[in-house]
Amino acid sequence: MHMADALLSPAVGGAMYALGAAAVTYSAVKVKKDDLGEKKLPVMAVSGAFVFAAQMINFTIPGTGSSGHIGGGVLLAAMLGGAPALLTIAAVLIIQCLFFADGGLLALGANIFNIGVIPCLLAFPLIYKPILKRGFTFKRLTAASVITVVVGLQLGAFGVVLETLASGVTELPFGTFAVLMQPIHLAIGLIEGIITAAVLGFVYKMRPEIMESTVAGTPVGSQVSVKRVITVLAAATVIVGGALSLFASSNPDGLEWAIINTAGTAELEAADDIRQSAAQLQEKISFMPDYDYATAGEEGSSTGTTVAGIVGGAMTFVLAGVTGLLITLSKKKKGAAKA
Amino acid sequence: MANMRSKINEIYALEQLSGGDSAVHRRHPLVKLVSAFVYIVLVVSFGRTEFLRLAPFVFYPVVLMALSETPWRIVLGRMALALPFVIVAGASNIIFDRATAFTIGGIAVSFGTVSFFSILYRTFLCVTAVLLLVAVTPFAQLTDQLRRMHVPDVFVTLFEMIYRYIGVLLDEASTMYTAYMLRSTEHRGLQMAHMGSFVGQLLIRSYDRAERVYAAMKCRGYGGAARRGARRKLQPADYAYLALTCLPFILLRLVDAAAVFERLF
Numbered sequence: 001m002h003m004a005d006a007l008l009s010p011a012v013g014g015a016m017y018a019l020g021a022a023a024v025t026y027s028a029v030k031v032k033k034d035d036l037g038e039k040k041l042p043v044m045a046v047s048g049a050f051v052f053a054a055q056m057i058n059f060t061i062p063g064t065g066s067s068g069h070i071g072g073g074v075l076l077a078a079m080l081g082g083a084p085a086l087l088t089i090a091a092v093l094i095i096q097c098l099f100f101a102d103g104g105l106l107a108l109g110a111n112i113f114n115i116g117v118i119p120c121l122l123a124f125p126l127i128y129k130p131i132l133k134r135g136f137t138f139k140r141l142t143a144a145s146v147i148t149v150v151v152g153l154q155l156g157a158f159g160v161v162l163e164t165l166a167s168g169v170t171e172l173p174f175g176t177f178a179v180l181m182q183p184i185h186l187a188i189g190l191i192e193g194i195i196t197a198a199v200l201g202f203v204y205k206m207r208p209e210i211m212e213s214t215v216a217g218t219p220v221g222s223q224v225s226v227k228r229v230i231t232v233l234a235a236a237t238v239i240v241g242g243a244l245s246l247f248a249s250s251n252p253d254g255l256e257w258a259i260i261n262t263a264g265t266a267e268l269e270a271a272d273d274i275r276q277s278a279a280q281l282q283e284k285i286s287f288m289p290d291y292d293y294a295t296a297g298e299e300g301s302s303t304g305t306t307v308a309g310i311v312g313g314a315m316t317f318v319l320a321g322v323t324g325l326l327i328t329l330s331k332k333k334k335g336a337a338k339a
Numbered sequence: 340m341a342n343m344r345s346k347i348n349e350i351y352a353l354e355q356l357s358g359g360d361s362a363v364h365r366r367h368p369l370v371k372l373v374s375a376f377v378y379i380v381l382v383v384s385f386g387r388t389e390f391l392r393l394a395p396f397v398f399y400p401v402v403l404m405a406l407s408e409t410p411w412r413i414v415l416g417r418m419a420l421a422l423p424f425v426i427v428a429g430a431s432n433i434i435f436d437r438a439t440a441f442t443i444g445g446i447a448v449s450f451g452t453v454s455f456f457s458i459l460y461r462t463f464l465c466v467t468a469v470l471l472l473v474a475v476t477p478f479a480q481l482t483d484q485l486r487r488m489h490v491p492d493v494f495v496t497l498f499e500m501i502y503r504y505i506g507v508l509l510d511e512a513s514t515m516y517t518a519y520m521l522r523s524t525e526h527r528g529l530q531m532a533h534m535g536s537f538v539g540q541l542l543i544r545s546y547d548r549a550e551r552v553y554a555a556m557k558c559r560g561y562g563g564a565a566r567r568g569a570r571r572k573l574q575p576a577d578y579a580y581l582a583l584t585c586l587p588f589i590l591l592r593l594v595d596a597a598a599v600f601e602r603l604f
Contacts, residue, residue: 010380028491041493042553052501063543091498095505098473099353100468101417106379305557316394321400327405 002096002103003110003160010106011148012166019108023117026088027083032084046074048088052095073119074149075196082120089116114159119152138201145191147199153189157181230290347509352413356474363407363475367577368484374584381592382464390457393464395591399584400467407475414470420464466538478502487570 009015040074051072072092076085090112096102103111161178363371370462378399385393404411441448473481478499485495 008383010384013380013383024494025491030495031493032491041500043495044497046508048497048501049504050503062349086495087494088501091494091501095502098469101469104379104383104465105376105469106383265600317397320395320397323398324401324405327402328408331405331408 002093003107004162008104008107008110008163012163013106014115015109018105018165020090020109020112020117021324023086023112023121027061027086027121030083031087044084044088047079047085048092049091051076052092070095072114074128074152074193075199076126077120077124078145078196078200082124086112086116086120089120098284110159110163114156114163118155118159119148120148123148123155136204138204141200141204142197146190149193149196150186150189151184153192154182157185163204171310173221347506347513353470353473354478356407356409356413357477359408359475361407361475361578362576363403366475366574366580367481367571367573368476369487369573370577370581370584371472371476372481372484374581375468377585378468378588379465381588382461382468384592385418385461390453390460392591392595393457393460395596396464396588400464400471403471403584404467405425407471409471409474413472414467417470418466554589 025127073085076088081089092114093103093108093111097111098104128144128148131147132140134140156180160176161174161181164177165174296315307315378396382393382396400414403409404414476484482495482499486492486499
C-alpha cells in the first residue's frame with residue numbers, strides 16, 4: 001500500500017507531509033512525556049526491524065493474482081502502544097523509501113498517514129483498546145486484532161483513493177477505484193488480521209502483561225524485562241518471516257493491482273485544471289508568450305511532439321552522457337596526476 | 340533467506356559510498372536534502388505524456404553521479420528492483436491507451452507508448468535522486484541534519500537504531516543459513532524438520548547480538564539522547580550547489596524548453 005510519488009500532486013504530498021509531521025511530533029512528545037524512556041527504545045527498534053522483515057515479504061492472495069504485505073501498524077501498537085508504534089512505523093517507512101525505493105520521498109507523508117496514523121492513532125485506541133478493556137481472552141484478542149486490522153486497512157486504502165482523487169488524478173474514476181481497492185484490502189486485512197492475532201496470541205501466552213499494559217496505558221519498561229520482550233519479538237519475526245516466505249510472490253500488491261485494473265495504468269497524470277494553470281503560468285513567464293504548446297502539434301500531433309522534438313530529446317540525453325563522461329575522465333586524469 | 344543477504348548488501352553498499360570524498364560529498368547535508376526534494380517535486384509535477392520536457396532532467400543524476408563517482412551499477416541494480424511492477428503497469432498502459440500521440444515515419448505512436456517510456460523514465464529519475472542523496476550523504480550527517488531541522492530526537496534515534504538492528508537481525512539469519520547449507524549438501528534449502536532448531540538458534544543469537552549492540556552503545560556513553568556533531572555553517576560552495584542543482588530545473592519546469600527548441604527548426 002506504499003504510495004509512489006507519481007500518485008500524488010505536490011500540493012497533496014505537501015499537505016500529507018504536514019499531517020505526518022504533526023503526528024510524529026505528537027507521538028514523540030507523548031513518548032517523552034510518558035517517560036517511556038531509553039529502555040523502551042531498543043524494544044521499539046527491534047520491533048521496527050521486525051516489521052521491516054515482515055513487510056519485505058509479499059504473500060499471494062488466492063484467486064486475485066494480487067499480493068499484499070503486512071503494514072504491521074496494529075501489531076506494533078498492541079506491543080508498544082499507539083504513539084511509540086507510530087514512531088516506529090514512520091521510521092521503517094523512511095528507511096524503505098531511502099534505501100529501497102519503496103514508496104516515494106514526496107509520498108512519505110501520505111504513507112505515514114495511511115500506514116501509520118490510521119492504524120496506530122485511530123483504529124488502535126478506538127477499536128482494539130475498548131474490545132480488550134473488559135479483560136483479556138484469546139477470543140477477544142483475536143476478534144480485536146482482526147477487526148482493528150481490517151478497519152485500519154480499509155481506512156488506509158480509502159485514504160489512498162481520496163489522496164489520489166485530491167491530487168486531481170482524473171485517470172482513475174472514483175467509484176471504480178474504490179470498488180477495486182476496498183475488497184482487495186478487505187482480503188489483505190483478513191489475512192493480516194489473522195497473522196497479527198496469531199503473533200499477539202503467542203506473545204500473550206508468553207508475556208501477557210505487555211499487552212495488558214498497552215491497553216491500560218502504563219509504561220511497559222518498569223514491570224517487564226526488556227530481554228523477554230525482545231526475545232518474544234525476535235521469535236515472532238522469525239516465525240512470521242519463515243511462514244510467509246513460503247507465500248512470497250512477485251505479483252503486484254493490492255494497490256498496484258487496483259490501479260492497473262482501474263486505469264489500465266499505474267502511472268497517473270495530473271489533473272487537467274492543474275496542468276492548465278501550470279500552462280497559463282508558463283505562458284506568462286515564457287520567453288515566447290504567443291507560443292502555445294498545447295495547440296502547437298495540431299497537425300497530426302496533440303502533444304506537440306515532432307521529429308525535431310525527438311531529435312532534441314535524444315540530443316539532450318547524448319549531451320548529458322557526454323557531460324558525465326567528461327567529468328569522469330577529468331576526475332580520472334586528476335587522480336592519475338596526483339598519484 | 341538468500342535474499343536477506345542481498346538486502347543487507349544493498350544497505351551497506353549505499354552507506355559505504357556515502358563515505359567517499361568528492362565535491363558533492365563535502366557539501367552540507369541540508370543543501371543535498373533540499374535539492375533532492377525540489378528535484379523530485381519538479382519531476383512529479385509534469386503531466387504523464389510530457390516526456391520530452393523531462394528529458395533535460397537527466398542531467399541531475401548524470402552529473403551528480405559523475406562528480407560523486409557513484410557507480411552506475413549499484414543505482415541501476417536498485418532500479419531493477421523497482422522495475423517489474425513499473426514494466427507491468429507500463430505495458431498495460433500500452434494496451435489500454437491506444438490513441439495516437441504522433442506519427443513518425445508513418446508509424447503511429449500511441450499515448451500509451453509515450454506514457455510507458457515516461458513511467459520508466461520518471462521512476463528512474465525519482466529513484467536515482469533518492470538513492471544519490473543517500474549515496475553522497477553519510478548516515479550520521481543525515482540524522483544530524485534531521486535533528487537540526489527539529490525532527491524529534493526520540494524519532495531520529497529510533498530511526499538510527501532500527502537501521503542498525505535490521506542489519507543485526509538479517510545478518511545473523513544469513514550467516515546461519517550459509518553455515519547450514521555448507522553442512523547440508525544433499526538439500527537445496529532449509530528442511531522443514533530443522534526449522535525448529537534453526538529458528539530457536541537464530542532467536543538466541545539475534546537477541547544476544549541486539550543486547551551486545553545496546554551494551555556497547557551504553558559503554559560508549561550513550562544516554563538516550565544522541566550527541567550532535569559540530570555545527571556546520573553553510574559555505575559559499577553549499578549555496579552554489581543549491582543554486583546549480585535547483586535553478587536550472589525550476590527554469591525547465593516554467594519554460595517549455597522542448598517547444599522553444601522545436602521553434603528553432
